[in-house]
């Protein structure tokens with residue numbers, strides 16, 4: 293079943309298209325919620341995922357932890373910038389999804405983690421605050437069929453195939469069975 297996309301869900305067509313385009317197993321999400329985290333956790337969309345969702349808000353963390361399991365974990369942090377600095381020391385992975393508060397942490401993530409993840413996805417990409425950090429990436433595709441926009445960024449992966457897939461992406465989101 294599919295439902296119309298609301299304003300806070302406009303990244304869903306991109307997140308749904310990604311695993312159809314290339315294998316995505318190791319995912320880090322900065323800023324969880326009912327839209328992106330639920331999609332990552334849907335095994336019909338991300339069958340092989342190892343997801344870590346970093347969350348600063350204790351209430352949202354508690355909510356997200358209710359459905360956490362071995363595949364999909366939640367990490368609490370008082371400051372998202374601390375999470376970015378810890379991730380900078382880590383192994384990286386296939387996908388970094390940046391949708392956290394505050395803006396400064398998004399910029400820090402875009403700048404410091406660019407080469408740790410094959411693909412970086414940024415929600416609210418049209419915001420002026422995030423413009424310069426996005427220009428640091430060699431490859432960039434912006435999904436602007438829905439507003440707020442979503443940017444797909446990479447220094448190592450050619451994004452042409454994903455751009456083609458997104459041109460036919462449904463403007464409605466998948467509801468997990």
Ligand SMILES: C[S@@+](CC[C@H](N)C(=O)[O-])C[C@H]1O[C@@H](n2cnc3c(N)ncnc32)[C@H](O)[C@@H]1O
Nearest residue numbers: 323324325326327328329347349352391392393
């Ligand atoms: C932009 S939201 C993240 C949304 C999430 N990536 C998603 O797609 O569901 C940024 C932060 O706001 C909080 N949050 C999550 N869902 C929210 C909602 N529906 N309304 C208000 N705040 C939310 C969480 O603390 C989250 O880290």
